[in-house]
Amino acid sequence: MAPAIELRGITKRFPGVIANEAVDLTVAEGEIHAICGENGAGKSTLMKILYGMQAADEGSMTVFGKEVHFASPNDAIDAGIGMVHQHFMLADQLTVLENVILGAEPMRSGGRIDFAAAKQHLVKVSEAYGLDVAPDELIEALEVGERQRVEIIKVLYRGARILILDEPTAVLVPQEVDELFRNLRELKEGGATILFIDHKLDEVLEIADTITVLRQGRSIATVKPADVTASDLAELMVGSELPTPETTESTVTDVVALAITGVTVTDEEDRTLVNDVSLRVHRGEVVGIAGVEGNGQSELVDAIVGTRAVASGTIFLLGDDVTRAPVRHRRELGLGYVPQDRQEEGMLLPAPLWENAMLGHQTRAPFAKGPWVDRAGARARTEEIRRSFDVRTPNVDVAAHALSGGNQQKLIVGREMTAGPTVFVAAHPTRGIDVGAQAAVWDAIRDARRLGLATLLISADLDELIGLSDTIVVMIRGKIVATLDPHDVTPRSLGSYMTGAAFESGATP
Amino acid sequence: MRRFAELPAWARWALYAALGVLLLTIVQGFDDTNRLTAASSSQAMLRWGMPILLAGLGGLFAERAGIVNIGLEGMMILGTWFGAWGALNYGAWAGLLLGIAGGALGGLIHAIATISFGVDHVISGVAVNILAPGATRFLSSEIFTGYDGGSITQSPRVPGVGHITVPVLASGPDLLGDVMRADVFFFSDVAGLTRGLATQLSLVTLIALLLVPFTAWLLWRTRFGLRLRVCGERPEAGESQGINVYRYKYVAVVISGGFAGLAGAFIVSPELSGIYLEGQTTGRGFIGLAALILGNWRPSGILIGALLFGYPFGVGLRDLDGAASHSLLLVNAIALVGVAVWAHRRGQRTSTILAVVLSGLAAMWYLVAEEVPDWWTDILPYVIVLVVLVFFTQRLRPPAAAGRPYRKGEA
Incomplete structure (x- = not known):
């Protein structure tokens, strides 16, 4: 045949x-x-x-x-x-x-x-x-x-x-x-x-x-x-061993870096998207958010980053009330952000890599000198990102759309990590990138965590969530319905929390 | 209320229309006028509404295929010139056809720019809008100046196609006329408005009205329509199923231009002007786009929008003492109360407050002023557009990919 x-x-x-x-x-x-x-x-x-x-x-x-x-x-x-x-x-x-x-x-x-x-x-x-x-x-x-x-x-x-x-x-x-x-x-x-x-x-x-x-x-x-x-x-x-996202010992401190209290987000028609969510992320801690897509995770992230207004509740970044602060203020306080849709929110596809590397940091060194763009500084930083995050590109002047999805993502993660954030909000940081790059991102998060980075991780990769997080919360219909210790869950049990099946079968959250 | 929602769409709309007429009947009583429900008003509404309807349907074809057509105005201008030229040389029907061809030519230019060269849709549309009056002026200077009674800005009088008056209802036994003359509250008003629609109905108007169900059938019942709509919703989905997206977009934009051209030919026909005059489209291509939005990208909605926009024109046209225009203010105030109630029930606080304030302003104007300036009915259609956009935008469902550049093979 x-x-x-x-x-x-x-x-x-x-x-x-x-x-x-x-x-x-x-x-x-x-x-x-x-x-x-x-x-x-x-x-x-x-x-x-x-x-x-x-x-x-x-x-x-x-x-x-x-x-x-x-x-x-x-x-x-x-x-x-x-x-x-x-x-x-x-x-x-x-x-x-x-x-x-x-x-x-x-x-x-x-x-x-x-x-x-x-x-x-x-x-x-x-x-x-x-x-x-x-x-x-x-x-x-x-x-x-x-x-x-x-x-x-x-x-x-x-x-x-x-x-x-x-x-x-x-x-x-x-x-x-x-x-x-x-x-x-x-x-x-x-x-x-x-x-x-x-x-x-x-x-x-x-x-x-x-x-x-x-x-x-x-x-x-x-x-x-x-x-x-x-x-x-x-x-x-x-051609190398399979990396795993396991973190070793806990580095959680008792300094609260990101404090969200009773945050509610509604859409234009007053439907509740995020319902009274309270979260604390300490320095040196990774908090993972699990949930089937469309259960309020991305709206919560928008609220933290400042691209969406909250209906009620407060957001504190390192002790500063930023509930109504503009995005740039939050970023300058040290908020790093990997958006979930890299092509829509993360990049300017027709722009060269070095310009893309500036996005979100355009007001600070090495990208800016007073009111001017520091081209040399921006290029040097982009080269640095390219090297340490293995962004495969002929040079930093090619347009972002010439890169494969994985390499685009590496550039975004590199851009945020090299800026030395204190709070890192990562929505699907390894989505669609290969195992090599995945390991690089995980390493970066782990290293930064050791140095006191507070990370909020949203991911659909349950292995990643379980492996990297110190705490996992589960969101359904905009509410946090469970707070779990990653040592106690498997991808399968976490999945049943995400779909709500765990609650129906009588298990206690 | 639930029983009402279960009624078929046509019955619901008939009820809405009856309610509207009832409102008009009551309101015009205060001002001692009958112009709001006169046969001549509805007749004028229909005539003024048709170019808007045709432009709106033209916009529908383009936007359902994913191309924003802001060049409708320019295509309409081409339609006026070619419509007049054709009618003068080859007769009224040829005028319509040539008007369509002229508009389609504008559509083709827009299609080449946006589809083949990826030019931003708005920029290309604006270019067509700038190009068209220049081209027609040149053509007039070359051709119309040589005609008896023609000049660089206008043509001689243009012949029209015929009319029909619906028998039994409006002629012969003239049933509607009888009811109208019987002068029974409300029923005579309905009869008057309806008789206006059935009397001296131009064949072009009839064609334009028939194009509404035809468009609905073509876009929602046929293979051509389904494929065209996919180009406006998710062209990559069409491409992955082997559909030639470029071809459908081209056809759609050329049809779009043809509709706008027909709208232009309608404007020069004796229905509205009976002559080609430079600048006579007066932005009706844009109002057509507004009707498209108001009509939520559906043919029947566009018809309603076009009539709604045509109505103030129809009322204002022969409203010599300004009483009817004055009454329209109260109609506006009451309609805005309706909007406020609607918004309140949906829990939209800002919208409710805004509607109440606007309604109050209209009511105050109505009470304070004895009569309103004659520009009021002229700008009313635009006011309606603004109000609709402010209050109902969230309910609208434009084609998902309209205005988005599309390149083959990037899926």
Whole structure:
């Protein structure tokens, strides 16, 4: 039997970078094949080539034994390949049905869409694979896990036999990951071939039948999960041991650096987003906030940073009442901040790196000399960040959008850490960055913690939360519902706190 | 209240309209005028509302495909010139078609700039708005100056397409006329307003009105419409399903320009002016955009918005003693009380206070002044736009990707 996909010698060059170099990949029909690698290892580029979004410079590609040349995703779809993107390709204000049938609409006469037939087919597909969705619901009303199901159905609706999933677990809580894996196994039962991109090694080992590791654009090895351990895989990926986020001894002092008392945040329509939250972060302490996304964490962070007004309550930064203080005042008091969306809030994408390195610190040395921008100082500092945080870039004058996501994130974290903050608010500081960079960020937080940094850490990576935090609080619907000692929790138990399941089953918070 | 919410949309809107007419009927009694519910008022409202409606629908096509079209005004200007030129040379119907073509040409320029070259939508739109009057003036100097009765700023009189009067209701048995003349409180007022809409109905007006359900059908029932809307909500989603986003955006913006051009041709038709005059669009392209916003990016909403904006014009037009305009002040005050109640029930304190204050000011003006200056009805549409934007912005759902630059392959 011909393999579902066979890639030979795929090479793709971008100006100044080789994204893929002579990559070989063989995916057997009906298997779950995982592609692992650090950020910038070329996983995404390879998948884009496979899905017809980019063309390879060299190499050949066969699908079910037939040589193919994709000029657009249309060709890939015709060949039976479907892609579930990491950032969902869904229009929020359209219904599930509209999103699913888009591009493959069943027609009646006169250009009309046959919505009845479409719905029938949708229900048939979703029942066949046990994927539960409501066709007439708007996407914006759905949870993340449901949206992902819609994405998968969208691909199946088109009759795809090969599914590419790009880091599908990045946005899910553990319970949702279980559900996804159950769905994937059912799909496999149904005869589908699944290509699964991930860098969470335990997940890969759990779900994959075969694993291919990419490093620096090359395919390094193809292994069976039974033959390897997580650390073997990590070594293949980075050529070093798997770092863990464990902190050693407690360095918590009794100096309160960040004190939040009874903070309530509401939106324009007076809905409560953050409900009477009180928190204390001491110098040398890391407080982690766990919660399913959209439960008030980001609004709380906005309130602390000063980009959102609080309805009531107080915020003290090192003894100063900053409840109504402007953002710059707070930053000058030593507030470091890693925003959750690096491209929206963290960077100016068209601006050079050295300008990006100034953001938030533009009023202080080495970026400013009186009212003037100190270009030399800014460049020198950016070089320093580049070196110590391993930001991979030809120089500091390239525009930020030329960097991969991981390198952008390293620049942001580096920018905040090198400024010597006393209070550090980090929203998903390691999201979407590779294990090497992750370790660098963790090290930076740990080192700073030893020197008395107070950190508020918001993360969806539960291992990271448990490993780094001295205290973990759980937020549901804007309220802190539990305060936990990280030594007493596992990712799984923490996940059940986050979804509220822990309370329903009668466990005490 | 719940029973009311369960009524079908058309029934709810009919009830709203009836309530509105009732309000007008009562209020105009204080000022001893009948202009607020006269047949001629509703007729004028319809005529004045149509260019706004067409511009609004044009804006709808562009923005649903993700392109902000602030150039509607300029495209409308092109429509006026080409509409007049076509009607003079090839007859009234050809005038409409050429008006559409002229506007579509403006749309094409906007499309090339925004879609192919990634120019900021507002900047490109403003460029079209600057370009259009210059182009039409040049064309007038080349062509209209050679016509009998034409000059560099105007054309000779332009012929129009025909009218119909709805039989039975407004002619022959003239049922509505009978009710109107019977002079029964409220019912005669409803009949008068309705008869105005059914009498001497221009075929262009009829076409414009029919374009409302047609647009709704096209955008929400067809494949073309679904794909176009995706371009305005999440173009990357369309691209990932193999949809040629650029093509849909192009088509949408050209259609958008065509609608604006038709609006321009409507303005030069005898319905409104019967002549091409430089500067005669007077910002109605922008009011069309306001109707688009007020109508929450939906065709029926745009129609309501266009009529709402056309109504003060219709009332002011023949309001010689100013009594009707004076009454409109009280209508405004009462409507603002409604807004205040609405805002209060949603717990929006600032909005409630603001609405109460504005209502009080309008009421005070009504009580103090014997009559209002004639510019009041002229600016009222703009005041309505401001009030709507201030109080209802949060309820509006613009297409998510409208105005966002889109480049293929960056998903």
